[in-house]
Amino acid sequence: xxxxxxxxxxxxxxxxxxxxxxxxxxxxxxxxxxxxxxxxxxxxxxxxxxxxxxxxxxxxxxxxxxxxxxxxxxxxxxxxxxxxxxxxxxxxxxxxxxxxxxxxxxxxxxxxxxxxxxxxxxxxxxxxxxxxxxxxxxxxxxxxxxxxxxxxxxxxxxxxxxxxxxxxxxxxxxxxxxxxxxxxxxxxxxxxxxxxxxxxxxxxxxxxxxxxxxxxxxxxxxxxxxxxxxxxxxxxxxxxxxxxxxxxxxxxxxxxxxxxxxxxxxxxxxxxxxxxxxxxxxxxxxxxxxxxxxxxxxxxxxxxxxxxxxxxxxxxxxxxxxxxxxxxxxxxxxxxxxxxxxxxx
Amino acid sequence: xxxxxxxxxxxxxxxxxxxxxxxxxxxxxxxxxxxxxxxxxxxxxxxxxxxxxxxxxxxxxxxxxxxxxxxxxxxxxxxxxxxxxxxxxxxxxxxxxxxxxxxxxxxxxxxxxxxxxxxxxxxxxxxxxxxxxxxxxxxxxxxxxxxxxxxxxxxxxxxxxxxxxxxxxxxxxxxxxxxxxxxxxxxxxxxxxxxxxxxxxxxxxxxxxxxxxxxxxxxxxxxxxxxxxxxxxxxxxxxxxxxxxxxxxxxxxxxxxxxxxxxxxxxxxxxxxxxxxxxxxxxxxxxxxxxxxxxxxxxxxxxxxxxxxxxxxxxxxxxxxxxxxxxxxxxxxxxxxxxxxxxxx
Numbered sequence: 001x002x003x004x005x006x007x008x009x010x011x012x013x014x015x016x017x018x019x020x021x022x023x024x025x026x027x028x029x030x031x032x033x034x035x036x037x038x039x040x041x042x043x044x045x046x047x048x049x050x051x052x053x054x055x056x057x058x059x060x061x062x063x064x065x066x067x068x069x070x071x072x073x074x075x076x077x078x079x080x081x082x083x084x085x086x087x088x089x090x091x092x093x094x095x096x097x098x099x100x101x102x103x104x105x106x107x108x109x110x111x112x113x114x115x116x117x118x119x120x121x122x123x124x125x126x127x128x129x130x131x132x133x134x135x136x137x138x139x140x141x142x143x144x145x146x147x148x149x150x151x152x153x154x155x156x157x158x159x160x161x162x163x164x165x166x167x168x169x170x171x172x173x174x175x176x177x178x179x180x181x182x183x184x185x186x187x188x189x190x191x192x193x194x195x196x197x198x199x200x201x202x203x204x205x206x207x208x209x210x211x212x213x214x215x216x217x218x219x220x221x222x223x224x225x226x227x228x229x230x231x232x233x234x235x236x237x238x239x240x241x242x243x244x245x246x247x248x249x250x251x252x253x254x255x256x257x258x259x260x261x262x263x264x265x266x267x268x269x270x271x272x273x274x275x276x277x278x279x280x281x282x283x284x285x286x287x288x289x290x291x292x293x294x295x296x297x298x299x300x301x302x303x304x305x306x307x308x309x310x311x312x313x314x315x316x317x318x319x320x321x322x323x324x325x326x327x328x329x330x331x332x333x334x335x336x337x338x339x340x341x342x343x344x345x
Numbered sequence: 346x347x348x349x350x351x352x353x354x355x356x357x358x359x360x361x362x363x364x365x366x367x368x369x370x371x372x373x374x375x376x377x378x379x380x381x382x383x384x385x386x387x388x389x390x391x392x393x394x395x396x397x398x399x400x401x402x403x404x405x406x407x408x409x410x411x412x413x414x415x416x417x418x419x420x421x422x423x424x425x426x427x428x429x430x431x432x433x434x435x436x437x438x439x440x441x442x443x444x445x446x447x448x449x450x451x452x453x454x455x456x457x458x459x460x461x462x463x464x465x466x467x468x469x470x471x472x473x474x475x476x477x478x479x480x481x482x483x484x485x486x487x488x489x490x491x492x493x494x495x496x497x498x499x500x501x502x503x504x505x506x507x508x509x510x511x512x513x514x515x516x517x518x519x520x521x522x523x524x525x526x527x528x529x530x531x532x533x534x535x536x537x538x539x540x541x542x543x544x545x546x547x548x549x550x551x552x553x554x555x556x557x558x559x560x561x562x563x564x565x566x567x568x569x570x571x572x573x574x575x576x577x578x579x580x581x582x583x584x585x586x587x588x589x590x591x592x593x594x595x596x597x598x599x600x601x602x603x604x605x606x607x608x609x610x611x612x613x614x615x616x617x618x619x620x621x622x623x624x625x626x627x628x629x630x631x632x633x634x635x636x637x638x639x640x641x642x643x644x645x646x647x648x649x650x651x652x653x654x655x656x657x658x659x660x661x662x663x664x665x666x667x668x669x670x671x672x673x674x675x676x677x678x679x680x681x682x683x684x685x686x687x688x689x690x
Contacts, residue, residue: 022648186654189638189646191536191560197639197647205648213638213653215536216562217594221659224596249562251569252601259600293534293558294542296641301534302542303367303550308558309531314566 002206005050005161006057008125013057017044018161022202033062033078040085040092043193047162048236048272049131052095055082056124059099063120068113075103087284088245088313090237090274099123131164134269137327139171142232142267145323145330146176150229153186153219156247157199158234158267168234168267170200172325177209184210186228190247191216192292192310216249223260231257232325235268242318242335243280244268248311254320263322270326273339280315288312347551350395350506351402353470358402362389363506367547378407378423385430385437388538392507393581393617394476397440400427401472404444405465413458420448432629433590433658435582435619444468476509479614482672484516487577487612490668490675491521495574498531498564501592502544503579503612513612514577515545517670522554529555531573535592536561537637537655561594568605576602577670580613587663587680588625589613593656599665608667615671618684625660633657 003025006015012031019042020026028044030036036058039045045054059078066074079100083093102123106116146152152173156162159170166174176182185204190196197213204211214222222228231253237245244250244266257264277283293308294300302308324331324339331338348370351360357376364387365371373389375381381403384390390399404423411419424445428438447468451461491497497518501507504515511519521527530549535541542558549556559567567573576598582590589595589611602609622628638653639645647653669676669683673690676683 023645188562189536191534191562194646197651201651202648205651211651213635213647213651215593215638216560217533217536217597218654218656218659220597220600221593221656222654224659248560248566252562252565252597255565255604256597256600259604290558293560297644299642300368301539302558303547306542306546306550306556306558309563309567311563311566314563314569 005164006045006054007128008057008060008121012061013054015039015045015054018046018199019044021198031061032065033058033081036061037081037085040082047157048089048091048234049163049168049269050161051086051089052091052271053124053128053131053164055092056095056099056127058082060120060124063117071113071116072107075100075107086286088236088286091271094271095127098127128164131269132166134327135163135166135168135171138168138267138269138325139166139175141327141329142172142265142325143175143179143181145230145263145265145325146172146181147229148181149183150176150181151183151186151227153188153228153231153253154200155188155196155233155249155253156190157195159200159203161199161203162234168269169232170203172232172267173209174207182209184212186222187211187213188216188219188249189213190249195247219253220256223256223262228262230263230265232265232267235266235272236313237277237283238266238268238273238324238339239277239279239283240275240336240340241279242321242324242339244316244321245280245283245285245313246316248314251314251316254316258320264320265323265325266321267325270328270343273343275340275343280317283315285314286312350509351390351399352473353402353405353466357406358399360384360390360399361506363391363544364389366543376406377410378403378426381406382426382430385427392502393434393436393579394508394513394614395506396431396434397436397616398469398473398476398509400437401440401444401469403427405469408462408465416458416461417452420445420452431631433581433631436616439616440472443472473509476614477511479672480508480511480513480516483513483612483614483670484511484520486672486674487517487610487670488520488524488526490575490608490610490670491517491526492574493526494528495526496528496531496572498533498573498576498598499545500533500541500578500594500598501535502540504545504548506544506548507579513579513614515548517577517612518554519552527554529557531567532556532558533561533564533594534558535594540592564598565601568601568607573607575608575610577610577612580611580617581658582622582628583611583613583618583669583684584622584624584628585620585681585685586624587666587669587684589661589666590625590628590630590658591661593659596659596661599661603665609665610668610670611666612670615673615688618688620685620688625662628660630659631657
């Protein structure tokens with residue numbers, strides 16, 4: 001791949017600033033946990049798996065700059081700060097849980113400060129590398145679901161840019177495209193942040209996978225015209241019963257897919273499944289600033305004084321999901337038991 | 346009302362340039378049929394009823410500047426030019442048909458040139474004034490469909506700005522709001538041209554009717570959360586069987602409304618009904634330039650070389666429409682016979 005989403009570098013975390021794409025490819029070098037927390041909040045990096053990894057890297061860089069005697073306190077503080085950045089994606093909580101648990105254990109066991117710092121770095125690197133492997137496994141598991149010559153509709157960006165590389169939904173697309181099954185990807189632009197037009201179109205073009213942009217509002221009409229063979233999206237959190245929180249607009253696509261008898265697939269690592277959340281109604285949905293809807297590139301597009309809603313995610317009930325594609329294989333309904341079985345392995 | 350959409354003025358047609366709203370309220374003075382044709386093509390004026398009236402005014406201003414001996418030729422030419430501007434809205438064809446038929450008849454009967462010019466002007470003015478009256482009748486007929494305290498979802502702009510005044514879908518909203526039945530209007534922004542955020546939000550704010558913007562992708566999630574009591578939209582053409590062509594995204598909203606048992610109303614003048622088009626599959630759907638999707642305010646939002654689809658309209662089949670609100674009353678299914686009955690009156 002000709003770009004990377006994020007990596008541990010000397011002196012910090014290097015991270016492609018996704019706010020500037022596709023206009024400009026600029027890498028940020030973030031040197032503190034706070035800088036990484038802000039990059040997550042402001043969506044310089046986004047996508048459930050990617051923000052989990054960014055957070056783990058944030059812990060590593062923060063501990064690297066902390067005095068020996070403050071390590072335990074810094075660990076607790078930076079984890080709390082990073083955890084508070086965005087509420088919906090469970091990967092953030094999951095990754096921070098792994099890292100904090102492991103490092104806290106080492107500190108409690110009296111490990112040497114540099115040993116803890118090294119472990120933090122190694123853990124973040126491992127999460128990164130495992131994520132790429134997981135995405136490839138998701139892609140390969142999902143590729144057979146894509147019939148020859150398919151037009152694949154996807155929403156938002158569940159691609160290399162949302163993960164450590166390869167992508168989840170776009171991992172399925174990449175693996176299917178390698179087998180020449182993809183006629184084209186229909187990328188919905190995904191207002192208000194335009195992850196579809198800015199990110200999905202960019203990374204698929206980079207990989208020479210045919211992509212055509214549509215506005216979010218066109219999906220239904222294209223389905224009715226027979227121009228969508230399947231829908232595949234990512235997930236920010238999957239509840240124990242298989243309900244899926246994902247980018248706002250996903251639920252509408254699932255309803256439309258069902259109305260047109262089109263398969264609706266969710267591609268996500270098992271770390272996205274939150275067994276502690278029984279159903280989608282319990283998933284916290286982030287409400288972002290109305291300005292994202294009311295302005296464009298800093299310029300107002302609505303009259304002054306008008307309000308806007310801006311829920312960043314919605315919940316698709318399990319019964320609208322044809323299957324969930326994970327690194328452990330394809331889970332078909334009933335999704336809850338299927339996911340539980342895979343996770344318990 | 347503190348603004349007007351278009352009017353016949355001394356020396357031309359005055360028309361609010363809707364491309365500049367809400368940033369700037371600038372009125373254009375268009376002096377030729379060609380200038381008006383371009384204003385329609387470039388969407389300085391848009392909305393099915395409004396472009397019909399603009400076209401009729403275009404004929405009047407063109408004949409006013411034409412020499413006596415060329416009147417018949419100019420009439421045929423300007424009508425053909427105006428008819429070719431946009432294919433989907435039948436009001437354009439309808440208004441031009443009225444005007445051309447009447448004036449052609451006068452010319453054939455040997456009417457004096459100034460008499461024909463005066464008639465063109467009077468016809469355009471009559472279409473304008475009748476449209477306002479028709480919109481008020483639509484609004485008053487539809488108001489009882491809006492329960493007390495309703496949250497009303499609308500798409501695009503079927504408002505005063507899409508008509509000679511008052512609006513069709515927003516006519517229903519205005520009449521219902523006068524009776525204090527509207528808790529708020531949820532306006533979907535309507536990509537790519539943003540008629541929702543730029544126009545609907547603007548004109549409702551002007552009229553002090555509470556309006557909240559959403560992206561097009563939020564509609565399903567809001568319906569699921571119980572935040573939409575009814576949907577009301579306009580129409581660009583209604584086929585004889587009740588299939589409705591309207592702004593792209595309308596069909597998705599109709600499917601979503603059905604899935605949530607929410608009434609889906611279409612508000613339109615009877616001049617929008619095209620008995621010569623048996624069903625929606627026969628309605629020509631305008632495909633506009635991909636640049637409208639790929640750029641924003643002239644700035645690219647997608648990587649170079651990426652294509653986009655840009656159908657400006659879609660077709661909602663009659664069986665998803667709860668009722669059509671016309672100036673002759675509310676038509677319930679079966680829509681085809683109901684519409685035919687009203688028109689034959």
